Amino acid sequence: MFADHGLNQAYPTLSSFSAPLAVPDRPIIGREREIIQVMAALERPVLSNVVLLAEAGVGKSALVQAVALSDEQRDYVEVDLAKMISGLASPDEMAALIKALFDEAELYSSQQKRELVLFIDEFHQVVQLSAAAVEALKPVLAASGVRGLKVIAATTFDEFHQHIRPNQPLVERLQRINLTPPDKATTVKILAGMAKQYGVDKQFFDESMFETIHELTERYMPASVQPRKSILVLDSMVGWHRHTGRPMDMHLLADVLEESAGVNVAFNVDAQRIKDDLDSKVLAQDFATRVVAKRLQLCVADLHDKGRPISSFLLTGSSGVGKSTTSNAEIPVWSEGGSVAWKKAGDLLPGDYTFRRDGAPQKVLGVFPQGEREVYRVTLGDGRTLDVSDNHLWAVVPAKRSRDEGYTIYSTQTLINKGLASNHKGDCTAMKYFIPMNEAVQWPERELPVHPYVIGALLGNGHMTSANALVMSSDDEFTVAKVAGLIGAAGFKKAKSAYSWVFETGIPWGSQGKRKNIQLRDSLADVSEMIDHLAGEKRIPEDYMTASIEQRWELVQGLFDTDGCIGQADGARFNVSYSTASEGLALDVQQLLFSLGVASSVRTNRRKQGDHVRIEYRVHVKSKNDGKARFFSLPRKLEIAERALGVNKRREKTFDYVGIRSIEKLGCSQEMVCIYVDDDEHLYQAGQFVVTHNTELTKQLARLLFGDDQRHLLRWDMSEFALPESVELFRSELTQRVWSMGHSVILFDEIEKAASTVTRVLLQVLDDGRLSDDNGRQVSFLNSYIVLTTNAASEIYQSIAQYSPDDDGSGKEMVKRMREIRRSISATQGDNRFPPELLGRIDAIVPFQPLSMETRRRITQNKLRDLRDEVRRKHRVMVGFESRVLDYLVEDKADNDSNAGGARAAIALLADEVTSAIAAYINAHPEERRIRVQVNGELRSENKQLLDSEAYIEVVAVR
Known part of the structure; x- marks a missing residue:
């Protein structure tokens, strides 16, 4: 149309940014009604504009091409928005360009005596780019019929709702026509027409292959739409056939789908081996696998209800969850260079690093708000406390059981119920339950301004209030010499007092061969917080508390070489302690030792000196004999500590554990969080995470049904959706992931932890297999297997474990107790309970026998x-x-x-x-x-x- 040079000159903008609409390369099938709708809209006398709404691939452009073929009264051009936008110096220029384009279109209609239809695909880009361009469009669209030009715009539902719909005056100037994907019969006709056009129709005896392509693309490619996804699959099959000569059969279709969609449709479930396959991976759960296999036999035979998900299971078993700590709880964290050493639990983010029980860094995989819960303060035998919820779990060893028998997992509430009351008092021998002692936290090495040993020694024997020379008081010349070497002193000498020492710089001073002394404020310039404090005010600088393990042990040696002591009370006991007049320093030393995996307690001694009472704070170390040499480098103390190496203390294993002294209900509620870490034990140093084993069967289901447990297993930790306001987030994430991978096993782990509003979203999924997404689009769950897990009814499983364990999981006891189990699940209390109608929609409850x-x-x-x-x-x-x-x-x-x-x-x-x-x-x-x-x-x-x-x-x- 614009090939004529005269037309190019007459309509330069139109010819630069538009081109005649292409002729369709195949017959347009099944769009007769939509063609009539568009033609009728173009005949409107005033507002003759259309906006076509459909998902990408439904055929918006093909429809316009079909309209152009059947319309002999008008000329059709397609506007090249990308070219228009690429030449702009600023978005505001778009308005002038749009006006020029439509002015020329109107001129063309007037001069050529033919109406011009402008097709603008991706119409939302105009709205996104320039508000001025939209305003320039409105008067053109308002009088399009009168001016002899027409507009057909096209965009997707998502883009229309996000960008165009908010501008109501613009919407009123466009007649909306929705294009739905063609039905199966129409898609099959399109594919048959393609096969004939490409000369491969002789490869097919009937339409069954086209029907199979439609069925499999619907099942395995839910995020794409018809007819595009079927067309692309057939197109790919033709390419393989032409290049390799392979017949266009099911084998080629399977290869194409694996290449394009990542699914192995050639993978078949052997119905006769379902039970054997499950039993080979899920040991001693004969009853559970029998329940699942019975249901899957029905599905493999294709006799399940087609209006619901293929199957739904509720997996129940022994408890192992519940882990809420207060959002304000301080958690030690690892960071590059030690820049951040502590975070509040509520400030943790996925990707942060906490520390495992053995002190190694571990990645935080999830942080799940639990809302406000009642606070219980757990106090340990060494004075440490942790504020947690009633369902926080503890790995404990009862006092009367051997440590080697392993832990028992109890919740805070269970410990209270077992007699660990809030008013429980007593020493370690009276404590009933013990938890494992942590090992040294592996913070990275720090760039410290002063050697850690020097800091420790000066906190013990340094004069921190001197305005002049750095003075250290000690009877041990070894310690003084070590400090001198670490601070780079040229030498050291006795001060006025025979008990005190000063350190020399090596710079001459005076005429008698003297040398200048190192000054206090010079040597500690970068740790000035230590200066000008009396003995009762001393504290360890913060950076030294969170240095590497080696640096912290050097600090400990400086502290204990000066103010620490070790004595042999009897043949086996080598008691180590640290004394100071500063309560803050004593607590710092205790915290330092905790970070190194060493337990201790702080006691107060009062001594009367004349009219004054002197208070001494003593840190009593609880350490095995073979670890006491770590505290000292001073030879006279180290020699005693090394004597302890060969002496075994009868109850030294108790140092690997610390008792729970008391649990007190504080009478208040606080925000709590649940932290999930990348560790098999699911432990971190401020609390414990134990994940139930029920997900193992779910993995085997995915492998059995789809050949893998990665892409086809979609998992949600339902504790992440514990708050009622998380329902929209849950709906959005669920529909988005299922839209992309609908043929899968969908696992909702620990369903009882979700808010009831979230749980009720699943009612629609289980009932009719559909759920609306953020844009009102219906997402299908009809090709999904739904698995819910719960730890409800754990008390029944504990009873079975104690009295009726077996080696094959035959479940004889559970058959008797199924009614009890169902009743216990239904009675789960609180906001996060099971709605009775949810249980009614579950195809099978699958109980797990406790393992013998x-x-x-x-x-x-x-x-x-x-x-x-x-x-x-x-x-x-x-x-x-x-x-x-x-x-x-x-x-x-x-x-x-x-x-x-x-x-x-x-x-x-x-x-x-x-x-x-x-x-x-x-x-x-x-x-x-x-x-x-x-x-x-x-x-x-x-x-x-x-x-x-x-x-x-x-x-x-x-x-």
Whole structure:
């Protein structure tokens, strides 16, 4: 149309930014009604403008092309918005360009005696770019019929609602026509027409392949729309056929779908092996897998209700969740260079690093607000406190049970119910429950202005109020000499007092060969907070409290070489303590020791000196004898500490634990958060996270049904949606992810933790398999398997674990108790309870039998086998395991409580002791090709008279 040079000159803007509408490359099928709607709109006498709304790929451009073919009265051009926008110096120029474009279009209609239709795809870009351009459009659109020009705009539903709909005057000038995706029959006709056009129609005997393409793209490509997704699949099949000569059959279709959508449609579920496949991975849960397999048989036979999700399961089992700490709780964190060492729990973000029980950094995967909850203050035997909720979990060892039997998982409320009342008083011997002591927090090394040993020694024996020379009082010349070397002194000498020392710079002073002294304010210029404090006011500088482990131990040695003491009270006890007149310093020392994994207590001594009472604060260290040499470098103290190395204290293992002294309900509520960390134990140094084992069956379901447990397993931690206002976030995330991957296993973990408003969103999903997204679009769940997990009814499972465990999970006891379990779930109290109608929509309740000792042995044995294979594959090293290794992991060391996550404790111990020992040995002896893992020492399972086992894992070479 604009190829004629005269037309180009007459309409320069129109010819530069538009082109005649392309002719469709195939017949447009099934759009007869929409063509009539558009033609009727263009015949309107005044407002003859249309906006076509549809998802990308439905065929908006193809519809306009079809209209142009059937309309002989008008000329059609497509406006190139991208070209218009690219040439702008500023967005405001768009208004002038739009006006020029439409002025020329009107001139064209007048001069050529033919109406001109302007097709503007991606129309929302005009609105986004320039408000002035929109204002320039409005009068043109208002009189389009009179001026002889027409506009057909096109955009998606999302863009229309976001950008165009808020401008009501603009909306009123456009007649809205919605394009829905074509139905199955129309899409099949389109595909058949394509096959004929491309010359491959002889490859198909009937329309069944086109129907299959439509069905599979609907199921596996929900985020795309028809007919585009079917067209693209057929187009890809034609390309493969032309290049390789492969027949256009189901095998080629399967390969194309795996390439384009990442799904393996050739993967078939063997209905006869469903139960066997589940049992091979989920041990000792015969009853649970039988319930699931029975339901899946129905689904594989395609006899399930097509108006609901394919299946829905509620998995129930032993408890292992509940972990709320106050938002104000201080949490030690790791950061690059130690720039941030503490954060409040409520300020933590995913991606931050807290510390594991062993002190190593671990990533925070999630921080979930829990709303306001009642506060309970837990006080430990060493004086530490932590404010938590009633459902916060503790890994405890009862006082009357061997430490080697492992932990029992109790909530705060359970501990109270068991007799640990808020008014409980007493010393360590009266405490009923103990928790593990933390190990040293691994903060990074810091750039410190003064050596840590010097800081410790000066806090003990330095004169901090001197206006002149740096003075240190000590009878131990070793300590003075060490400080002199670390501060770079040229020498040191006695001051006026025989008990005091000053440090020389090496710079001559006077005529008698004297040298200048190092000044206090010069030596401590970068830690000035230490200066001008009396003995009772001394504190450790903050940066030194959060330095590396080595730096903190150097600080400890400076403190204990000066004001620490060690004495042998009897043949076995080597008591270590630290004394100071400053209460703040005593508390700092205690906090410092806690950060190093050392327990202590602070006591106050009052001594009368004349008319005055002198208060002394003494930090009593609780440490094993073999660790007491770490506190000293001063030879006379170190010699005593080293004597302790060969002396075993009868109850030294108690230093690995600290007792719970009291739990007090504070009578107030605070905001609480739940923190999820990247660690098998799910522990961090301000609290504990234990995740239920129920998700294992869900992973196997995804593998069984789809061949993988990654892309086709969509998981939500429902504790993240504990607040009622999170319902919209939940709906948005759920619909978005299911829209992209609808054919999947959808796991809602710990459903009872979600707010009731969130839980009720699932009613619609379970009832008719659909849910509206943020834009009103219907998202289908009809191709999904829904799995909910809960720890409700845990009290019933504890009873079963105590009285009726079995080795195959046959569930004889649970069959009797199913009515009890259902009633317990229905009675879950509080805002986050199960609505009765939710249970009514679940296809099957799947109970998990608590694991017996024999089952835990089988699971752990499988893990040992996997470890052996992995070491052989990665390092070409053959590993053998002594039979007692299994006894050590399952019977002597692991937690046997039903609430501790089944075999999880044994598996965690395997990683912590066996895997790490193998790794260390391989790294140290890369030449070895055959090794053996064995247990040294006698096990409690071998000698029931043993209260504590001294056995340990050892790796040796096999000759």
